[in-house]
Amino acid sequence: MTDRLGHKQTAAMFTLMVLGREVPNQELAEVAGFTLTGTERTGLNKLGYVDSERTGPRRSYVHVLSDSGWAWCEDELTMGGPPPQRGQSPLATALYVVLGGLAEYLQRENKRLFDIFAQPEAASLAERIRIAYRELAKEPRGWVGLGDLRSKLGATDAAEVDAALKELSSTGEVHLVPEENRKALSAADRAAAVRIGGEDNHLISIEVS
Template identity: 65%
Template sequence: MTDRLGHKQTAAMFALMVLGREVPNPELKELVGFTLTGKERTQLKDAGYITSEKVGRPFVHELTDEGWGWCEKELGEKTPPPPRPQSTLCSVLYLVLSGFDEFRRGRKLRLADVFGAPPQPTEDLETRIRVAYRELVREPRGWVGLVDLRPKLGGAPAAEVDAVLKELSRTGQVHLVPEDNRKALTAADHEAAIRIGGEDNHLLSIEV
């Protein structure tokens, strides 16, 4: 199978690109007026451009990484529309898509960044640190062990947590100190510590 697809296959690829998720045939029919079945479906699947499996009765389709790559190639390089038959609208659409692709490339965006499923909103790491601190602290500006704080941060990488804490410490919003009773420190305490100025710090207090 060549990289140039027929009109219906091209339309299906672009529809899946814009939707950026799994799309069942009934929804595809409702949105663009046709379903992806038969030889046209199997060719796209065999080429590795889509996943296409039955979920219940209808087929459900989604672009693969190779499919996203095909779309990027088709949009770029001043690619002409698929072979005839074609309409003036089809030719103009490709001109518009080519302009969009130049815009995307200029901003170093992937198609999946534009059309993929939007990321779920999450609290930033500083907010999560402050929330976790408030859950653990027993008195205003009290001391909390980093060994207790880190597990409450949703698996945030230690290096990212350290970077945020160091910046907050630099601006005076967080105070970090070593544990005075070194004999009471466990292996977990040592692992959770943050090193600043050549010293391991095990406790923090936050200005709230």
């Protein structure tokens, strides 16, 4: 069950979700008609749903959804939002009907809100690896070639990908193993390998979250 949020906090969450990146207060005001300040901001920060920091010469706030924030939005969509209340705006009720339809689509297509709304530049390398893996894996925890994974990541620096994979591997979320049939490896497969503990690893599996 998701935490119940105030109307302004809920509006901020959904606005940050749709924009899918860091959003300055000034832009939030232009898009949604309000800024995220005071207790509304600190409340979302304390819940871990929104990360806020002061930037620029004016030290104004910039906000972005955290992983927990994305999860809250998904849960809110699945629940269909708060029950209609007497005197509630028909537009607010209709909004949750639309969001409920979006939740059904996500479940049917096995997608996440992040896949739809997050801007590529806003995604961390670790999250881009997870997204690429989900697009390539034919079944949960299925094995995917690192060559195919790197192709999905485009021109991302190979050393940065290596470091991210090793970090994820150390947490147990990612499993890296060598290809047993070395003769089946192409030159590209060998070049894409990640070396850990003196051994080249060619395949990746990620735990379902």
